[in-house]
Amino acid sequence: MINIIFLGTTSGVPTRARNLPSVFLRYGKERILFDCGEGTQRQLMIKNLKFMKITRIFISHWHADHFAGLLGLVQTMELEGRKEPLFIYGPHKTNEFFEQYISVGYFDHDFEISVQTLDEGDVVKCEGYKVTPFRVEHGIPALGYVFHEDEKVRADMKKAAAFGLSTSPKIGKLKAGKEVVHNGKTVKPEDILMRSPGKKIVYTGDTRQTSNIVKFSEGADLLISDSTFSADFEKRAHGFKHMTSKQAAEIAKKANVKKLVLTHISRRYQETKGGEKVLLDDAKKIFKNAVLAEDFMEIELK
Amino acid sequence: MINIIFLGTTSGVPTRARNLPSVFLRYGKERILFDCGEGTQRQLMIKNLKFMKITRIFISHWHADHFAGLLGLVQTMELEGRKEPLFIYGPHKTNEFFEQYISVGYFDHDFEISVQTLDEGDVVKCEGYKVTPFRVEHGIPALGYVFHEDEKVRADMKKAAAFGLSTSPKIGKLKAGKEVVHNGKTVKPEDILMRSPGKKIVYTGDTRQTSNIVKFSEGADLLISDSTFSADFEKRAHGFKHMTSKQAAEIAKKANVKKLVLTHISRRYQETKGGEKVLLDDAKKIFKNAVLAEDFMEIELK
DSSP: OEEEEEEEOBSSSOOSSOOSOEEEEEETTEEEEEOOOTTHHHHHHHTTOOGGGOOEEEOOOSOHHHHTTHHHHHHHHHHTTOOSOEEEEESTTHHHHHHHHHTSSSOOOOSOEEEEEOOBTBOEEETTEEEEEEEOOSSSSOEEEEEEEOOEEEEOHHHHHHTTOSSOHHHHHHHTTOOEEETTEEEOHHHHEEEEOOOEEEEOOSOOOOHHHHHHHTTOSEEEEEOOBOGGGHHHHHHTTOOBHHHHHHHHHHTTOSOEEEESBOHHHHSSTTTTHHHHHHHHTTOSSEEEOOTTOEEEEO | OEEEEEEEOBSSSOOSSOOSOEEEEEETTEEEEEOOOTTHHHHHHHTTOOGGGOOEEEOOOSOHHHHTTHHHHHHHHHHTTOOSOEEEEESTTHHHHHHHHHTSSSOOOOSOEEEEEOOBTBOEEETTEEEEEEEOOSSSSOEEEEEEEOOEEEEOHHHHHHTTOSSOHHHHHHHTTOOEEETTEEEOHHHHEEEEOOOEEEEOOSOOOOHHHHHHHTTOSEEEEEOOBOGGGHHHHHHTTOOBHHHHHHHHHHTTOSOEEEESBOHHHHSSTTTTHHHHHHHHTTOSSEEEOOTTOEEEEO
16 A cells, blocks of 8 residues: 655745645655655654654755755754664755755764665666656756556466466465476466556656656556646746646646646645635646645555 | 744754744844744744745754754745845854855855854844844854844933923934033033833853853843753753753843743653643742743733
C-alpha cells in the first residue's frame, strides 16, 4: 500500500489555508518527501506523521518555496537524536547548494546526510521501488520524479501444479528469473509466473507544459501536477514557467493516467471563497478524474 | 503605542501549538521582527499582519530555529513586488551568513536588503526609538536587544506662561535643547520642559542566566526572556545554554522590570496537557507579573 499526503499545496507564497509545497509518500518502511517547503516539519507534526522516520527527500528545483524547510527539518532531526542516514536528491547543483545551505550558521549534524545530484537517465533503486527523475521546463534546472513500485511477480499455483511443482524452492528460482528442471522437464519462468505492474506515481514539480511529462507519466496511477493558473491565464503561466490546470489535464489525458491531482495553486485563487473551483472546472472539461489538492489531503493506492 | 505579537514561542523544535521563535513589534510605521524562525511569514498571514510592511529584522543568533524563515520571507517580498529596503541586523558574522544563505538557489531580489552586523556598544537609531544590542551567553555569538522609545519631551505650559512664552517657536528651540532669551530673560530647557521616559522592551534571545541581561533590562516595561526549562532542569538549562523560567524571574526581579514574558518553551512541557504551567509557577514564586507566551498573544504598551 502506498499513502500519499499533501503537506503543502500553494505556489510561491503561503496562505492561511495552504502551506508551501511538499508531498509525503509512505511505502513500507520508507517515508519520502517530494520537495520540502518552509514549514514542512510542522505540517508533519500537525498530521502526526513521524518526521524522524523520513528516509528520503527529493527536491524538484532550487527555489526557496521548494527547499526552505530542509534546514529546520535537519536541525530538528539532530536535536531529536537521529542516527539513521538521510538521503537527499535534486537536480544540477544540488550537492553544491545543499552544502552552502546547511553550513549557514552554527549548527552541525552528526547523522549522515547523503546528497545526490540527479539528472534524467539516473535511477534511484530502493527496496521494492525505484524513483526516476525526468527533466521539466522551469527556466532553471528542474526535475519531475516518477515513483515506480516494482512489478509484482507471483506463481500461478494451478500452472505450477501442472508441472508437478508446489512449494518447491524451485518456484523461488523461477521468480528470480531462472529456468529449472523438474521431473525431467524444463520449466521457464513465463510458464507459471503471473506479473502485475507496480503502482506508478508522478510528481511534476514546477514546470511549463512539456511532452516530456507525457512520456514519463504514461499509464501512471497518479499524476501530481503543477497547476498554478486557470486556463485564461495560459500566457501568464507560460511567462512564469508554470502550467494551467487545463494543460495539466491535457497531459493526464495524453498519458492515460488514472487520476490527476492539481497542486501548486496560485494565491490569487485562494483569496476569494470558492475561487479555486475554476481550476478544477477547467481541468475536468478535459480529464474527468481530477481533484484539487488540499493541505493534508490523503490518497491511498492499494 | 507599541504592539507586540508573539509569532512563535517554542524552542528549537516546533510543535502543533507553537511555531519557531519570532516576536513582532509595531511602533508607528515600523514593523519589526525579533528573530524569524521557519514559518514566520505564514504566522504573519494567519494573524493578518502585513508581511510586506516589515521594516527591520533583528536576528539574535545564527541557529536555524531563529533565522530559517528569512529566506522564504524575502522570496515572498520579492514575488509580491516589494520596492522598499529591508534592514536586517544580527551578531558577529551576520553579513557573511546572510550572504551565504540568501544566495542558495536561483532566486534574486531587486529590492535593497541592508545587512548590518552588530555588537554590544552599537546603537541602531531610528525615528522615535533606538535598538541597542547586548551580549548574551549561548556558546556562539548571540545578542539580546533593547527596544527603547525616545524620551517624551513636552512643555509645561503653565511654567512657560510664567516666562511669557505661549506658542512661540522658542518653545521648539527649548525642546531641541537650546536656551532662548525672551523678554530679556534667559530661559533654559529645564525651566519649562517635562520629560517622561519612553517605553523599554527587552528581548533576550537564547541565553544562559547572565548579569548582562539585568544590566540592560533595568527598569524595562517588558522583558521577553528565554525560559526553555523548569527550575528542576537548571543543570540541563546550563548545559544547553538556556535559562529556566525561575532564572528569568530572578533577572526580572533584579532589574525591576514591570512585566516578564516567558518564551522559547521546550517541547517537553508541551507534550502533556497543562505541562507548561510549571514554568509559570516557578517564575511567579520569584516575580509576580509574569506570563507564559503563546503564539499570537498580544501585548499593548501605551
